[in-house]
Amino acid sequence: MTVFAPPPQMIPDSWLTRREGTVYAEEVPLAVVAGAIGTPFYAYSALALRSNYAALEQVLSPLGVSICFAVKANSNVNVLAEFAALGCGMDIVSGGEMARALAAGTPPGRIIFSGVGKTRPEITAALRAGLHQINVESAAELEAVAAAARDLGLRAPVVLRVNPDVDAKTHAKITTARRDSKFGIAATDVPGLYAAGATRPELEMLGLAVHIGSQVLDLAPFRQAWAALAQMVRGLRAAGHSVARLDLGGGLGIGDADHPGPDLVGYARAIRETVGDLDLALTVEPGRWLCGRAGALVTEVVYLKPGAHGDLAIVDAAMNDLMRPALYEARHPVLTLHPPRGAVDAQPCRLVGPICESSDDFGSYQGLGRLAPADLLAFTHAGAYGATMSSTYNSRDLIPEVLVMGERFRVIRARAGIETALRLETPGAWQSIGEGSLSV
Structure with a gap:
């Protein structure tokens, strides 16, 4: 026990x-x-939400790192509004979260759309809204984004999420960057997919992203993942591709009396020492740490x-x-x-x-x-x-x-x-499937 x-x-x-x-x-x-x-x-x-954001911004702003709150951690629009008022961006994983972020007053240009299963309507809505970028997690999704952008006559801002095969040393259910994870694109497949995307007029290939998991208390896995991305950026640039952005993901954990959380100064130092010399627009996506x-x-x-x-x-x-x-x-x-x-x-x-x-x-x-x-x-x-x-x-x-x-x-x-639940379960009218149709 x-x-x-x-x-x-x-x-x-x-x-x-x-x-x-x-x-x-x-x-x-x-x-x-x-x-x-x-x-x-x-x-x-409200004081704690604001203080947490200020503490993180203080160590990251000298590095030019933007902060996007992971909406999935706490999606109440009033909480989001607290962060939006401070200039914080939002990291979303659904169309509903996009609606919440916008309702909270977040400018579309500060919203990043992550997630492995974006639907075509969600992609279309994101492109119409003018979000900062779409973090693409598979070749199939890249095709869906290209098709939606082509139909809208727009150019989609795309970043590829890399799976660097790094163990975040956290709970198995919140580890997202091991080889067998559903998240991201295998590192060996990224150069070819990035090059293919760069030839598509409806796609603007902007950079790479990574997210290794949640409640990470050890900075070593962050360093390992970010160093792998730095090497990949250099390789893409050597092949003649433009790489302007790097999304470093979230996962910064919070500690307790027995296990202190990561030191923020050390966190910033890890960013500077792994990717700080690449002249990239950098973003992090904390959720739990902020709220x-x-x-x-x-x-x-x-x-x-x-x-x-x-x-x-x-x-x-x-x-x-x-x-x-x-x-x-x-x-x-x-x-x-x-x-x-x-x-x-x-x-x-x-x-x-x-x-x-x-x-x-x-x-x-x-x-x-x-x-x-x-x-x-x-x-x-x-x-x-x-x-x-x-x-x-x-x-x-x-x-x-x-x-x-x-x-x-x-x-x-x-x-x-x-009473609210029962109102939602009020039955609608029966709908006929039409004469000659098969019934199930």
Whole structure:
């Protein structure tokens, strides 16, 4: 049994503070928000979002590196608007994410379209919108982009995503650059495909891209991948091709008390030492690093139950609200919103949700003290891949989201209950397949 044991009273993020036993998000007690809108819910700090972006920009701007937020990490349009207002671009992987990025005020020229399965309508919409570039991940996709551009009478800005066969040393489900990955184009195939694309009048071949995975805590895989791209750029240029852009991808991880995240100065140094001398327009695509530590999931204890290895606390948040523990075996730090009662080093308490799945289990924790029904808990480091992956499994409500700013908070995604779900399932009119047609 794995037990997550943060130090007692640990407050992992500067926007969360404990004052006289009460946990505040900026200047708002989280218990007050819970009383106003109910639990579970996500809370984000506007201050933390802005501070994270400023810290990353400070080390990257001297290198001329542009930042595009990976929208898949947190696609709430209000969160995107916080970044867009700071000049941040967006990295998208669907037409829906493009609509969100544009609605948040991101100029089309600051949006990059990634992803292995872009549909023809999505490609057409991206070209019409005038996005910065399309990161192409296969020869078949390059043909689709060329066809769409030809039909529109446009020239498509194309970057080829390379699969450099680099192990990011992270969880298998979020590693994206090994040889057997579905992502990117094999390094050996890139020169030929780049050369072929350069002959097409409907394509503007601009450069290369790479993304090795998510939650990367070691800078060595970044260096390995970027060095491979630098060598490829030199080879393409030696063959007479123009290479103007390099998309270095995202994946910069966030640490915890036991495993600190990568040093930003070291991250910038790795960029400078691998690709900084190539006279290229450079871009990075962080997601989790910008928003992960800026969010928390607040939940209420419903029942306590004795278990074989300690007590179980059944909470009202579930795997449909926070999928990462079930999907990636992730463990999020947990805070009690009240002062811990009794000995904090007592037997571990296992936090589980109400869904009818054994995987609806957040893990065993020490340091929480004695819990009681109606206690409020906060899973921290939950601003990335939390709400954006949430669902209504078991016909549960779609979880609400709240943005905190100073002494104020506001709901930025309303709770969507069963009434909303049933309205979506109102049956339409029967449609005839026509006389003489085969029925199935």
